[in-house]
Amino acid sequence: MSQKPLSEIVEELRSKYPGVEVSEQGTLTVPPDTLVAFMRDLKENYGFNYLTNVTAADYMEYFETVYDVSIVGEPHMFHIKTKVDRNSPVVPSMVPIWGGAIWQEREVYDLMGITFKDHPDLRRILLDDAWTEHPLRKDYKYEGGRE
């Protein structure tokens, strides 16, 4: 569907969304408020129809949610990140755009404690419902294990 080379797509996206930063490795960092418009554009106008991976990382001062988006049958893949405020970790859900985000966002919510707005079924998925903390956070305290 999308025959343009990735670099051209990146240039177009940069001019359309001035807040987007591009790293040397090609990672796109998108501000959370333009994330939905950006992702929808990527899917509808550039053919990125497959959301492969959703995850998050904790950098103590902030969280980062990570999305890997590709095209079925093609080699292209975008590595997209969003910085999330650690004190009120809320990002828009990708489920309205790619249904495949449904379980992966639940996993991030469960283990990292990031809330996905407009997620149809945001519940814990791996841990018990009565669990109160989010183990993948760097300040999570647990007994045993290694330092």
Next chain:
Amino acid sequence: MTIKTEEFLLNLGPQHPSTHGVFRIILTLDGETVVKAVPVPGYLHRGIEKLAESRTYTQVIPYTDRLDYLAGMLMNWGYVYAVEKLMNVEVPERAEYIRVIVGELARIASHLVATGAYAADIGGLTGFIYTFRDREDIMDLLEMISGARLTPSYMRIGGVAADIPDGFIEKCRRFIDYLPDAIEEYNGLITGNEIFQARTKNVAVLSAEKAIDMSLSGPVLRASGVNYDLRKARPYSVYDRFEFEVPLGTKGDCFDRYYVRLLEMEQSAKIIRQALDQLPEGPIKGKVPKVIKPPKGEAYAEIESSKGIMGTYVVSDGSTNPYRVHFRRPSFVNLGYLDEMLKGWKIADVIAILGSIDIVLGEVDA
């Protein structure tokens, strides 16, 4: 007179052989028909991603074996591939070929479990015995090369742990020469069985659009006719040097999902044969420092595992331990549409539908 009926709840699992491990589905039933299904994973969650943060890069490898423990080699591969991308390590050719050989053997082994267990799910336990008989040959081969049957930990960052032992190549050739006969036997025993077909054909038809939208991958996606196999679409390692086809289904029903796996085994054997023929001489490990300290940064890499796309996300802060590791596990993502797939089917079909997705709980729960 009308009889008053009401819906009731039924717990399927977590202790039930047909859930292939400790998976639970809370079913709301109207008689025998599923009205609502709520899958509950997590009973085998060990927190591998958290554990990895306090291990060195090499020490993470044995944990990956315990994701998809039916294809541990492929899990090893997915992880080391991401770390190699992060460190810009070049893997020697011979190591890449050995990886392809053991990786495809693991794929066949995993599909043999899927095929046999599926036959057993449908009610034909004999099929299970036959596929496990043949899987034993692969287990022997993997034990020869790595010392372990299920948890090989055979791949290393930059290569593999040991070279091919004497007798391995001959034994491997004997196995792939024999495999077509075995598949013919499965076709007679399972595929052609009238009851098996009645139970699987036209059951839980999955459209290509929905499969893509739900990020499904592997045989589940390809059974719906979507040609997406990373070995072809984004060739990694040396997969661009082999001739093979990507088997596709036409309908996207349970039967197609089952049958695509059988066809994939034939293609895997074809790849192994070519890899054995082309196997170059040379080192089995690239130039990697003794202490692995990748530069600050991150990498995401994907391989095609037996269940679908296995991705690994690694973040390095420049120390000897990974700052963050995430595994995109295909069985986990493939289950995301299960609740909708089960709706409207009878309780006996629940087993057939779940079995056709081919999950392994080590991977689902991580």
